[in-house]
Amino acid sequence: MIQETPKHPTVQSPPVPAPSRATESLAPYDAVSSLSVIRRLPRGAVPLKLDWNESSIPPTPKVIEAITGFLANGHHLNWYPELGAAGLREDLARYTGVPAEGILVTNGSDDALDLLCRTFIDPGDDVVVVWPTYGHFLIFARGRGVEPRKAMPPDPFQDAVATLLETLTPATRMVYLPSPANPTGVLTSPQDVASLCRAFPATLFVVDEAYYEFAGITSAPLVQHLPNLAVTRTFSKCFGIAGLRVGYLMAGPYLMGHLRKPYNPKSVNALAQVGARAALADVDAREAYIAQVRGARAFLVTELRRRGAEVRNSEANFINVRVRDPRRLVQALESVAVFVRDRSHLEGFEGYIRITIGTLSQMNDLVERIDLLLEREPDLLAAP
Numbered sequence: 001m002i003q004e005t006p007k008h009p010t011v012q013s014p015p016v017p018a019p020s021r022a023t024e025s026l027a028p029y030d031a032v033s034s035l036s037v038i039r040r041l042p043r044g045a046v047p048l049k050l051d052w053n054e055s056s057i058p059p060t061p062k063v064i065e066a067i068t069g070f071l072a073n074g075h076h077l078n079w080y081p082e083l084g085a086a087g088l089r090e091d092l093a094r095y096t097g098v099p100a101e102g103i104l105v106t107n108g109s110d111d112a113l114d115l116l117c118r119t120f121i122d123p124g125d126d127v128v129v130v131w132p133t134y135g136h137f138l139i140f141a142r143g144r145g146v147e148p149r150k151a152m153p154p155d156p157f158q159d160a161v162a163t164l165l166e167t168l169t170p171a172t173r174m175v176y177l178p179s180p181a182n183p184t185g186v187l188t189s190p191q192d193v194a195s196l197c198r199a200f201p202a203t204l205f206v207v208d209e210a211y212y213e214f215a216g217i218t219s220a221p222l223v224q225h226l227p228n229l230a231v232t233r234t235f236s237k238c239f240g241i242a243g244l245r246v247g248y249l250m251a252g253p254y255l256m257g258h259l260r261k262p263y264n265p266k267s268v269n270a271l272a273q274v275g276a277r278a279a280l281a282d283v284d285a286r287e288a289y290i291a292q293v294r295g296a297r298a299f300l301v302t303e304l305r306r307r308g309a310e311v312r313n314s315e316a317n318f319i320n321v322r323v324r325d326p327r328r329l330v331q332a333l334e335s336v337a338v339f340v341r342d343r344s345h346l347e348g349f350e351g352y353i354r355i356t357i358g359t360l361s362q363m364n365d366l367v368e369r370i371d372l373l374l375e376r377e378p379d380l381l382a383a384p
């Protein structure tokens, strides 16, 4: 029998796929980068991109040559890349002293942090971050259905060890501890990392060493002795290839046994692997850049203090300046094509803007542009 169509059918929206509960509660990551503004600058303008702590100069000619040479064989792009970046892992074993089996190469160190969260966090777990922190880790943790607790030392520029000892419980699943930390630049000593790992054996300590090379202090060798420690690093800072997206993590056999299960061995693209191997091999260029940054950092700190600014130096390729009106300073700098990062909205970090350190000539240029601004607005750098 043919059913009659009702005269006034109720309009029902069709069913739609629901996101996971963790995703539903996330807000899209609101990335603020100056790149789109820089691309629209008038011809001839020289931007100073000092907002994302990348290397401030292009990769060395050896990196470009390696990539161009690799592209000469067309098959290098239609085939999948070398699985697990095996060659790069061998190079990294020599560079870090950690055996190749204790290293996983990832698509930027962000990918390493995500892998750690996916492998070791369940919804509702207790996860602690040293605060203020690198924002993207929060997204990865929240993506697992976790709202991390903050370990906030009374002074953000003090190390967080005492605060962590008060904050952690034996049930804490993971601690995110960057060293040098972003945005503060604070270092945590390997001795303190080891004590924390021993005091909380069921907690996974993730030490993010994205800025290791600028400070020269590392917890990496400890991963062979501490089964609850993972250390992540990146090629985005002193190696100058943030655009290629290469990072890695180091851990002992216990953690590796689990991390290898969700790890995708073809996630690091072929050009990234070639570029990273060439950048790692170009030791002289890297050491020269790090020395430049250290010198330029000292220069900029002195010059800003000479102009009355309240400056916090760091062990990384950035410094922080606390000012009365961070928004006004950021906008004034943008008017002379200088791009820095306003970090003043972070709880406990009010008033601070973060400036990436580049070469000495770039920092000289920065000081000249600041002087131009100070002529018009003499209180621009005034502390609160």
Ligand SMILES: Cc1ncc(COP(=O)(O)O)c(C=O)c1O
Residues within 6 Å of the ligand: 052, 053, 107, 108, 109, 110, 111, 134, 178, 181, 182, 208, 210, 233, 234, 235, 236, 242, 245, 246, 247
């Ligand atoms: C502390 C920290 N970890 C990780 C990253 C991301 O590095 P990558 O480019 O390797 O994903 C950054 C980038 O700014 C960072 O500051």
